[in-house]
Amino acid sequence: xxxxxxxxxxxxxxxxxxxxxxxxxxxxxxxxxxxxxxxxxxxxxxxxxxxxxxxxxxxxxxxxxxxxxxxxxxxxxxxxxxxxxxxxxxxxxxxxxxxxxxxxxxxxxxxxxxxxxxxxxxxxxxxxxxxxxxxxxxxxxxxxxxxxxxxxxxxxxxxxxxxxxxxxxxxxxxxxxxxxxxxxxxxxxxxxxxxxxxxxxxxxxxxxxxxxxxxxxxxxxxxxxxxxxxxxxxxxxxxxxxxxxxxxxxxxxxxxxxxxxxxxxxxxxxxxxxxxxxxxxxxxxxxxxxxxxxxxxxxxxxxxxxxxxxxxxxxxxxxxxxxxxxxxxxxxxxxxxxxxxxxxxxxxxxxxxxxxxxxxxxxxxxxxxxxxxxxxxxxxxxxxxxxxxxxxxxxxxxxxxxxxxxxxxxxxxxxxxxxxxxxxxxxxxxxxxxxxxxxxxxxxxxxxxxxxxxxxxxxxxxxxxxxxxxxxxxxxxxxxxxxxxxxxxxxxxxxxxxxxxxxxxxxxxxxxxxxxxxx
Amino acid sequence: xxxxxxxxxxxxxxxxxxxxxxxxxxxxxxxxxxxxxxxxxxxxxxxxxxxxxxxxxxxxxxxxxxxxxxxxxxxxxxxxxxxxxxxxxxxxxxxxxxxxxxxxxxxxxxxxxxxxxxxxxxxxxxxxxxxxxxxxxxxxxxxxxxxxxxxxxxxxxxxxxxxxxxxxxxxxxxxxxxxxxxxxxxxxxxxxxxxxxxxxxxxxxxxxxxxxxxxxxxxxxxxxxxxxxxxxxxxxxxxxxxxxxxxxxxxxxxxxxxxxxxxxxxxxxxxxxxxxxxxxxxxxxxxxxxxxxxxxxxxxxxxxxxxxxxxxxx
Numbered sequence: 001x002x003x004x005x006x007x008x009x010x011x012x013x014x015x016x017x018x019x020x021x022x023x024x025x026x027x028x029x030x031x032x033x034x035x036x037x038x039x040x041x042x043x044x045x046x047x048x049x050x051x052x053x054x055x056x057x058x059x060x061x062x063x064x065x066x067x068x069x070x071x072x073x074x075x076x077x078x079x080x081x082x083x084x085x086x087x088x089x090x091x092x093x094x095x096x097x098x099x100x101x102x103x104x105x106x107x108x109x110x111x112x113x114x115x116x117x118x119x120x121x122x123x124x125x126x127x128x129x130x131x132x133x134x135x136x137x138x139x140x141x142x143x144x145x146x147x148x149x150x151x152x153x154x155x156x157x158x159x160x161x162x163x164x165x166x167x168x169x170x171x172x173x174x175x176x177x178x179x180x181x182x183x184x185x186x187x188x189x190x191x192x193x194x195x196x197x198x199x200x201x202x203x204x205x206x207x208x209x210x211x212x213x214x215x216x217x218x219x220x221x222x223x224x225x226x227x228x229x230x231x232x233x234x235x236x237x238x239x240x241x242x243x244x245x246x247x248x249x250x251x252x253x254x255x256x257x258x259x260x261x262x263x264x265x266x267x268x269x270x271x272x273x274x275x276x277x278x279x280x281x282x283x284x285x286x287x288x289x290x291x292x293x294x295x296x297x298x299x300x301x302x303x304x305x306x307x308x309x310x311x312x313x314x315x316x317x318x319x320x321x322x323x324x325x326x327x328x329x330x331x332x333x334x335x336x337x338x339x340x341x342x343x344x345x346x347x348x349x350x351x352x353x354x355x356x357x358x359x360x361x362x363x364x365x366x367x368x369x370x371x372x373x374x375x376x377x378x379x380x381x382x383x384x385x386x387x388x389x390x391x392x393x394x395x396x397x398x399x400x401x402x403x404x405x406x407x408x409x410x411x412x413x414x415x416x417x418x419x420x421x422x423x424x425x426x427x428x429x430x431x432x433x434x435x436x437x438x439x440x441x442x443x444x445x446x447x448x449x450x451x452x453x454x455x456x457x458x459x460x461x462x463x464x465x466x467x468x469x470x471x472x473x474x475x476x477x478x479x480x481x482x483x484x485x486x487x488x489x490x491x492x493x494x495x496x497x498x499x500x501x502x503x504x505x506x507x508x509x510x511x512x513x514x515x516x517x518x519x
Numbered sequence: 520x521x522x523x524x525x526x527x528x529x530x531x532x533x534x535x536x537x538x539x540x541x542x543x544x545x546x547x548x549x550x551x552x553x554x555x556x557x558x559x560x561x562x563x564x565x566x567x568x569x570x571x572x573x574x575x576x577x578x579x580x581x582x583x584x585x586x587x588x589x590x591x592x593x594x595x596x597x598x599x600x601x602x603x604x605x606x607x608x609x610x611x612x613x614x615x616x617x618x619x620x621x622x623x624x625x626x627x628x629x630x631x632x633x634x635x636x637x638x639x640x641x642x643x644x645x646x647x648x649x650x651x652x653x654x655x656x657x658x659x660x661x662x663x664x665x666x667x668x669x670x671x672x673x674x675x676x677x678x679x680x681x682x683x684x685x686x687x688x689x690x691x692x693x694x695x696x697x698x699x700x701x702x703x704x705x706x707x708x709x710x711x712x713x714x715x716x717x718x719x720x721x722x723x724x725x726x727x728x729x730x731x732x733x734x735x736x737x738x739x740x741x742x743x744x745x746x747x748x749x750x751x752x753x754x755x756x757x758x759x760x761x762x763x764x765x766x767x768x769x770x771x772x773x774x775x776x777x778x779x780x781x782x783x784x785x786x787x788x789x790x791x792x793x794x795x796x797x798x799x800x801x802x803x804x805x806x807x808x809x810x811x812x813x814x815x816x817x818x819x820x821x822x823x824x825x826x827x828x829x830x831x832x833x
């Protein structure tokens with residue numbers, strides 16, 4: 001049934017994980033021979049899942065994969081490689097202390113008797129490097145070479161194993177501008193030699209620059225396939241960013257007063273030498289919810305880390321009610337009335353093997369109320385736990401239950417109960433409803449609004465467009481570690497405007513952005 | 520007193536004893552090197568050596584051949600190392616616990632096995648005769664040279680094998696494809712797996728090699744060094760070997776030098792313990808003090824290295 005024009009045909013692919021999450025739903029993905037095909041979509045849109053299935057790392061629940069006209073069952077990367085599919089992962093699969101040549105031949109070493117023929121390995125590396133114009137130093141150790149060269153080694157590794165179809169997972173995320181330009185030249189040259197390239201990205205400019213066609217995914221579904229030349233950046237952004245159902249949250253108009261959180265000129269360059277926070281300045285006022293929207297990886301995570309001293313910025317200042325909190329121990333930050341709903345609740349939110357009660361009092365066990373001499377006042381602690389369980393509607397057997405056994409939504413309710421009940425002046429809510437059920441989501445959103453109306457300042461970071469647009473009173477869009485836009489009133493916004501700012505097509509003037517400092 | 524010690528140290532029999540004492544540590548340390556390179560920590564070295572020592576003696580007694588005794592010890596060593604592998608790699612227990620289990624089991628189990636097989640209790644002194652001990656060789660030519668001959672000739676066959684193995688293990692790790700795969704698996708198992716290298720298979724192979732080396736080390740102890748087997752035979756050499764491996768940066772040649780350092784400290788203890796005016800307790804503690812100092816130096820240099828790598832990343 002294969003059509004010779006297509007090298008890869010993925011038909012009606014559905015992937016449902018054991019926990020019930022449907023990452024792909026009936027996706028069709030067709031790649032023509034010798035093209036550079038972009039697979040686009042926001043984080044969580046299902047691109048990675050789709051590609052993992054094509055590389056044999058995961059198997060589809062439904063649907064079939066046809067490679068070169070033949071229906072294949074890709075049960076492992078080894079099988080995928082034998083069908084001519086190679087993948088360059090975002091996190092390099094290289095052994096740091098080995099040389100480039102050794103990494104190239106690992107698992108298929110050329111031999112001379114019982115020994116490795118290292119000369120041959122170097123020769124193979126040089127031969128491929130020359131043939132594909134991917135310059136690497138065969139004798140250098142991986143640990144000593146720059147990121148751009150590591151990526152070339154990865155591409156060469158796939159080629160030497162006979163790959164004709166290359167999957168590149170966000171290859172430019174770790175590269176500098178010059179390295180990116182070089183990579184594009186190399187990819188075009190590979191295409192001219194008949195190779196097919198699948199390019200995962202959400203950067204519009206890059207896509208426009210080098211791809212022939214593109215497939216857009218959103219929410220686990222394909223939004224269609226387009227000729228790159230025939231689609232505008234605005235259309236792409238509209239297809240990529242958007243909401244299927246518009247959620248509405250009832251809330252009174254905010255009456256913001258004094259500035260609580262003041263972030264000024266925050267800068268941070270990460271270990272990949274990327275500027276993750278670039279002179280970032282904004283303020284959050286008492287009584288308002290300030291939302292941060294943006295494609296993930298534009299500095300949101302780094303910002304939250306800085307605010308809770310999980311990392312240290314290179315420059316800039318952060319104050320809460322006038323007190324500098326940079327470098328302060330988390331306990332002291334909490335004493336200033338700062339609460340955090342962390343993005344990764346299993347790591348930063350709870351201790352999974354502890355009980356519900358232990359997790360609920362983990363920020364307040366040293367309060368006088370909970371202690372009797374050297375020992376805990378267990379009655380007071382039980383009373384507090386039972387009250388919080390009732391107030392926050394945590395579904396559990398009792399406060400003695402191990403928290404790790406609860407559902408995601410109920411775990412998050414425990415976190416929220418602890419963070420919201422400590423009389424917070426500032427709440428940092430980082431993806432507060434990610435991966436939890438509808439009931440818990442609604443409950444947490446309502447509580448957030450309630451607390452802000454009672455006078456807390458709320459900073460809401462969310463990749464969920466619905467959430468950030470409907471919950472926030474005002475909103476900033478992050479792009480490249482900086483604010484691309486500030487909207488004082490979120491009710492005037494629509495998906496299209498958001499998409500253009502989120503994907504970097506537009507940026508407000510500095511004066512407009514500066515308004516978020518409230519000075 | 521110091522004069523006395525110094526004269527002792529500069530005698531050829533002292534230098535000779537350093538190599539004799541180093542050999543069993545070196546066997547076990549090389550076993551640790553290979554396992555560690557594949558990313559598995561074999562802390563069962565001590566127990567494996569003790570059990571192998573017993574079986575070396577038993578096999579040589581049964582067959583009246585030292586060579587078959589050593590082979591038997593090697594086979595038992597492989598089986599024990601693979602057993603640790605089975606528990607850790609296949610059944611996913613903690614490999615440290617699996618190693619501790621082997622060490623604990625060896626202490627009681629050997630006495631039981633000895634009694635079961637021979638009816639002897641606690642040691643094999645009555646089973647061993649000189650014809651089934653590992654023979655020594657006088658190296659023709661070298662043997663006639665004064666001083667050098669006294670130091671380097673006349674060692675047991677396995678002493679030479681131990682030092683030869685330093686080179687062979689280096690060749691294995693750095694010049695063969697199995698060695699490349701062992702290093703890749705130990706450093707980045709995902710990378711190895713992504714190109715079709717079976718991580719578990721490579722780790723089994725590395726453990727088996729460490730079993731062979733422990734087998735030789737155990738046989739050396741019971742069939743040459745102590746001339747018979749007893750429960751205190753290995754006396755912590757398996758753990759000193761782990762320290763030697765760490766101090767030698769996990770490299771065969773470096774590990775040889777750190778093993779020699781421990782050998783030197785032990786030889787000195789043996790020598791000096793008879794000298795008047797020297798605290799025998801202090802001297803007994805020397806090899807262990809050297810271990811601690813060595814580990815501190817090693818930790819300090821590793822931290823420096825880590826810092827360097829971090830700075831490079833920035």
